[in-house]
Amino acid sequence: MTFRFTVNGEPVEVKANGSRRLLDVLREDLALTGTKEGCGEGECGACSVLIDGDVVDACLVPVSQAQGTTVRTVEALAIDGRLNELQQAFLETGGAQCGICTPGMLMAGEAFLAGGAEPTDENIREAIAGNLCRCTGYTKIIEAIALAAQRRTDA
Amino acid sequence: MPNFVEPPIESPASLEQAYGLLRDGDGRPWRPLAGGTDVMVQITGEIGEPPARLLDIWAIDELRGIHVEDGALLIGALTTYTAIRRSDEVAGLVPVLAEAAATIGAAQIQNRGTLGGNVVNASPAGDTLPVLLAVDAEFVLGSSDGERTVPARSFWTGYRQTARHDHELLLRVRIPLLSGREVRFRKVGTRRAQAISKVVMALSWRVDGDAWTDVRLGLGSIAATPVRAPATEAALEGQAPTREAADAAAAALSAEIHPIDDVRSTADYRRAVAGRVLHRLIRDNGGW
Ligand SMILES: Cc1cc2nc3c(=O)[nH]c(=O)nc-3n(C[C@H](O)[C@H](O)[C@H](O)COP(=O)(O)OP(=O)(O)OC[C@H]3O[C@@H](n4cnc5c(N)ncnc54)[C@H](O)[C@@H]3O)c2cc1C
Numbered sequence: 001m002t003f004r005f006t007v008n009g010e011p012v013e014v015k016a017n018g019s020r021r022l023l024d025v026l027r028e029d030l031a032l033t034g035t036k037e038g039c040g041e042g043e044c045g046a047c048s049v050l051i052d053g054d055v056v057d058a059c060l061v062p063v064s065q066a067q068g069t070t071v072r073t074v075e076a077l078a079i080d081g082r083l084n085e086l087q088q089a090f091l092e093t094g095g096a097q098c099g100i101c102t103p104g105m106l107m108a109g110e111a112f113l114a115g116g117a118e119p120t121d122e123n124i125r126e127a128i129a130g131n132l133c134r135c136t137g138y139t140k141i142i143e144a145i146a147l148a149a150q151r152r153t154d155a
Numbered sequence: 156m157p158n159f160v161e162p163p164i165e166s167p168a169s170l171e172q173a174y175g176l177l178r179d180g181d182g183r184p185w186r187p188l189a190g191g192t193d194v195m196v197q198i199t200g201e202i203g204e205p206p207a208r209l210l211d212i213w214a215i216d217e218l219r220g221i222h223v224e225d226g227a228l229l230i231g232a233l234t235t236y237t238a239i240r241r242s243d244e245v246a247g248l249v250p251v252l253a254e255a256a257a258t259i260g261a262a263q264i265q266n267r268g269t270l271g272g273n274v275v276n277a278s279p280a281g282d283t284l285p286v287l288l289a290v291d292a293e294f295v296l297g298s299s300d301g302e303r304t305v306p307a308r309s310f311w312t313g314y315r316q317t318a319r320h321d322h323e324l325l326l327r328v329r330i331p332l333l334s335g336r337e338v339r340f341r342k343v344g345t346r347r348a349q350a351i352s353k354v355v356m357a358l359s360w361r362v363d364g365d366a367w368t369d370v371r372l373g374l375g376s377i378a379a380t381p382v383r384a385p386a387t388e389a390a391l392e393g394q395a396p397t398r399e400a401a402d403a404a405a406a407a408l409s410a411e412i413h414p415i416d417d418v419r420s421t422a423d424y425r426r427a428v429a430g431r432v433l434h435r436l437i438r439d440n441g442g443w
């Protein structure tokens with residue numbers, strides 16, 4: 001089967017079995033290796049991407065369900081090779097260490113910022129509750145998202 | 156890394172097409188695939204035999220949506236937890252369902268996971284299921300033969316077994332709206348997000364003067380299926396929510412349930428916790 005959808009602003013056409021995971025289509029067929037695989041079963045959030053603006057685990061989505069949608073991955077965040085506010089904030093607060101969770105954290109963070117909820121500690125924690133990090137203890141990640149939220153309001 | 160298989164899959168765009176496929180009897184059963192948050196984990200083949208073929212129903216928009224009809228709230232089987240949390244109808248009429256939805260997984264799971272998937276997956280730990288028992292929900296199943304309705308209390312027939320036939324889809328959940336019904340939900344898990352419940356409970360009642368009537372108690376994670384607790388309901392029926400009533404109900408519940416030991420918890424812990432959670436819930440509503 002051929003599936004057509006948009007990835008990071010570009011229309012793509014993928015020939016694959018419809019039950020192939022979107023994660024494998026992104027990483028292997030489209031060579032977008034920014035999206036990571038941690039657990040492969042929805043627990044860790046390392047594979048988080050946006051489908052039509054909603055954050056989802058790409059390891060749980062068959063490519064048949066991407067048909068006609070707009071997918072955004074971590075590769076879409078930087079603009080002309082420059083980090084966006086959220087990425088910049090992760091860098092400044094030390095929100096990324098080994099980096100395995102970072103693409104997923106960034107996408108969950110993006111969905112949270114786009115949703116426009118008040119960037120309280122509690123709301124940010126809820127927004128990244130599906131993303132595990134073994135390195136940072138989360139505090140610096142939460143600071144990064146709060147900082148980016150503040151810069152977006154200021155801008 | 157899970158050993159991933161890619162089973163054959165069809166993605167019908169309408170119910171009619173789906174019914175046609177489900178009727179085609181070449182012997183290999185179809186496994187419906189909604190949000191995939193249970194099925195995509197199962198198809199790694201690590202938990203058991205992966206499904207022979209998948210029927211992806213995600214594109215069937217007829218199965219989405221929430222509305223009120225004939226004194227009942229109707230929720231399409233494909234309605235996600237995020238949609239339930241955002242629904243004004245749910246917030247106004249059965250807010251406890253939004254409360255339960257908010258405890259399921261995290262954003263990624265709530266954006267894909269559906270109410271119908273929770274119902275048909277039939278896990279004894281499915282968090283919306285005690286709520287659906289407590290509000291006397293009914294499940295409308297459909298096939299090329301037409302529709303039929305099964306009450307929640309007779310839907311889960313055994314461990315991960317349901318009254319659904321292989322050629323049927325769950326179309327919607329019907330929650331009758333009763334005036335003056337109160338419903339409360341409690342989930343005891345390990346940590347706040349992504350937690351599989353150790354004990355989950357939903358209690359509903361109507362107030363008649365001082366007394367509670369039409370008491371329903373739905374429980375999860377304490378038996379092979381989600382269950383009602385009729386002896387405990389009887390202990391509360393017609394009583395005011397006093398300390399004595401709470402003591403009697405908690406004792407009835409501990410005697411009535413037969414939880415299991417498993418990796419997440421022990422039987423004794425579950426029995427003790429269930430009694431205590433119920434006691435506390437009655438106290439919170441008795442104002443003592
Ligand atoms: C990380 C993680 C955390 C989770 N946390 C929780 C939690 O806290 N509480 C909880 O209760 N669950 C939890 N779950 C389980 C799961 O998210 C829910 O059970 C969810 O409701 C399943 O819905 P789905 O649409 O994804 O179902 P799917 O995976 O698509 O399907 C589940 C089952 O239902 C069948 N099915 C689905 N829709 C229909 C239909 N309309 N007609 C007939 N059959 C159908 C499928 O064939 C399959 O057997 C979690 C899962 C993950 C991966």
Ligand code: FES
Pocket residue numbers: 036037038039040041042043044045046047048057058059060
């Ligand atoms: S790899 Fe998808 S959630 Fe862990």
Ligand code: FES
Pocket residue numbers: 095096097098099100101102132133134135136
């Ligand atoms: S930075 Fe290493 S897992 Fe988060």
